[in-house]
Structure formats: C-alpha cells, structure tokens
Amino acid sequence: MRLHLKATNLSPRTIRAYTHDGALFVAFLVRQGMPTAARNIHREHVEAFIAAELERTAPSSAATCYRSLQQLFSWLDEEGEIDGSPMAKTRPPKIPEKPVPVLPDDDVRRLLADCSDTDFRDRRDLAFIRLFLDTGMRLEGMAGLRYSADDPKASDVDLRSRVVRITAKGQRELVLPTGTKAARAIDP
Numbered sequence: 112m113r114l115h116l117k118a119t120n121l122s123p124r125t126i127r128a129y130t131h132d133g134a135l136f137v138a139f140l141v142r143q144g145m146p147t148a149a150r151n152i153h154r155e156h157v158e159a160f161i162a163a164e165l166e167r168t169a170p171s172s173a174a175t176c177y178r179s180l181q182q183l184f185s186w187l188d189e190e191g192e193i194d195g196s197p198m199a200k201t202r203p204p205k206i207p208e209k210p211v212p213v214l215p216d217d218d219v220r221r222l223l224a225d226c227s228d229t230d231f232r233d234r235r236d237l238a239f240i241r242l243f244l245d246t247g248m249r250l251e252g253m254a255g256l257r258y259s260a261d262d263p264k265a266s267d268v269d270l271r272s273r274v275v276r277i278t279a280k281g282q283r284e285l286v287l288p289t290g291t292k293a294a295r296a297i298d299p
Contacts, residue, residue, distance in 0.1 A: 115186055116129060116130075116182075120282075122282065128175065128179060129179045129182055129183065131179075132175065132176045132179035132180065133179060133180070133183050135160075135164075135176065136157075136160050136176070136180055136183075139159075139160045139163060140152070140156060140160070143159065145159070149184075149187050149192050149193050150192070150193055150194075152193075152197050153197050154197045154198070154199075154200070154201060156197065157180060157197050157198055157201060158201065160176070160180075161173055161176065161177055161204060164176050165204055170204050170205065170206045170207060171206050173204045174203050174204050174206050177198075177201075177203045177204060178203065180198060181196070181198050184196035184197060184198050219244070222240055223237065223240060226240065234296065237296045238293065238296040238297045239253065241289070241290070241292055241293035241296045241297075242256075242275065242289060242293050242297075244293075245287075245288070245289045245290045245293045246275065246277075246287040246288070246289060247287075248275075248277055248279075248285075248287060249279070249280065251279075251280070252277035252278065252279055252285075253277075255267075255277060255278055256268060256275060256277065258297065260298060268297060270294045270297060270298055273288060273289045273290065273291065273293075273294050274286050274287060274288055274289060275287050275289055
C-alpha cells in the first residue's frame with residue numbers, strides 16, 4: 112500500500128496518516144476480537160471503529176480516519192483482495208462547524224508593539240506577523256517561503272506586486288496578496 116501511495120505522489124505526511132490510521136484500525140479489530148483478514152471485514156466493523164474514534168478523539172480526527180480507511184479499502188478492492196469495499200454505503204462522520212479563533216485587535220496591537228525594535232529578530236517577527244495577518248496562510252505555507260532580494264526567480268515573495276506564492280495543502284500553489292506594511296516589514 113505504501114508504494115501505491117508514493118506512486119500517486121501523495122505527501123509524506125498524508126502517507127504517514129493513512130498508514131497510521133490503518134494500524135489504529137487493525138489494533139482496534141484485534142482488541143475487539145473482530146476479524147483482521149481484509150475479506151472478513153464488514154461495514155459494522157468499520158462503523159464500530161469510527162464510533163470508537165468519535166468517543167476517543169475529535170470528530171475531525173475521526174473523519175480523517177474514515178478517509179484513510181476509504182483509501183485502504185479502495186486499494187484492496189482495486190488489487191482484487193476484496194470483493195467490494197465494506198465502506199461502499201457508509202458516510203463519514205459529521206464535523207460540527209468550529210469557527211477559527213481570531214485574535215482581538217488589542218492582542219494584535221500588542222504583538223506588533225512587541226516587534227517594534229530594529230534588531231533582526233524583531234524585524235523578522237514583524238514580517239511574519241504582517242504576512243499572517245494579510246494572507247491568513249498556514250504555518251506550512253510560511254515555512255516554505257523563499258525570499259531573495261537579488262534573484263526574483265529564486266523568491267516566492269514579489270514585493271513590487273505585493274504578493275507571495277505558497278504551496279498550500281494538497282500541493283496547490285496559491286498566490287496571496289500582501290499589504291504595504293507587510294512588504295515594508297520584509298524589506299525595509
């Protein structure tokens with residue numbers, strides 16, 4: 112299965128998640144005295160596992176396990192190891208809406224004030240904060256940014272156009288606008 116996942120060009124993180132969730136499922140089956148041979152696993156076994164995951168962890172984590180098992184059983188079906196997926200007529204767990212917490216304006220002002228010195232760390236931190244505020248990008252997007260004031264082709268940051276290019280979740284490339292203050296913080 113791992114080779115199949117690599118061949119489909121999934122990220123290493125996704126491959127780890129799929130294999131980890133598969134191992135969780137097998138451990139659950141063993142603990143419950145349920146069958147572990149792929150051909151003997153049925154819908155009720157999968158649903159019992161997902162129900163147990165919903166009791167143990169957050170609904171979003173249980174939904175991730177569900178998607179991992181979907182991939183596993185889809186692959187087993189394609190390989191002829193099973194005659195149809197036990198998940199064929201199942202539904203993923205519902206994930207309740209959970210608004211992303213937003214920092215109050217006073218906290219943002221304090222953060223920006225904490226970066227008001229001119230030393231390297233404060234200037235760097237100010238640039239990070241301004242980019243997060245302007246773009247809403249995830250930490251992985253920020254961590255992958257490349258910047259070169261001398262070589263625009265080696266840079267994901269275009270200060271003249273005030274945009275940054277990031278690789279987002281799912282290997283999607285996004286171009287995000289930034290404000291003047293972020294551009295100034297990056298290259299004062």
